[in-house]
Amino acid sequence: MSAVAHYIAGVLDRERMVEIVEGLCESAELKAGDRVKTLRGTTHGVIVRVLEDGRVEWRPEGSASELTALPESLLRE
Numbered sequence: 601m602s603a604v605a606h607y608i609a610g611v612l613d614r615e616r617m618v619e620i621v622e623g624l625c626e627s628a629e630l631k632a633g634d635r636v637k638t639l640r641g642t643t644h645g646v647i648v649r650v651l652e653d654g655r656v657e658w659r660p661e662g663s664a665s666e667l668t669a670l671p672e673s674l675l676r677e
Contacts, residue, residue: 656674
């Protein structure tokens with residue numbers, strides 16, 4: 601819903617909005633080593649591990665830090 605709202609508000613272009621919605625329609629089964637990007641496509645990185653509760657830990661490019669996210673908040677590259 602957020603992607604559609606951002607498109608309506610003019611913050612997100614149509615192509616990116618469609619990409620996000622289609623990505624969310626796919627199964628979000630990510631595994632360690634998968635390359636991912638944020639929904640807006642501004643940050644890219646790699647999955648480090650999948651946690652027992654389904655969340656994923658991933659490392660953005662150029663960073664030593666690991667972030668934790670829901671798999672639905674990332675798109676596979």
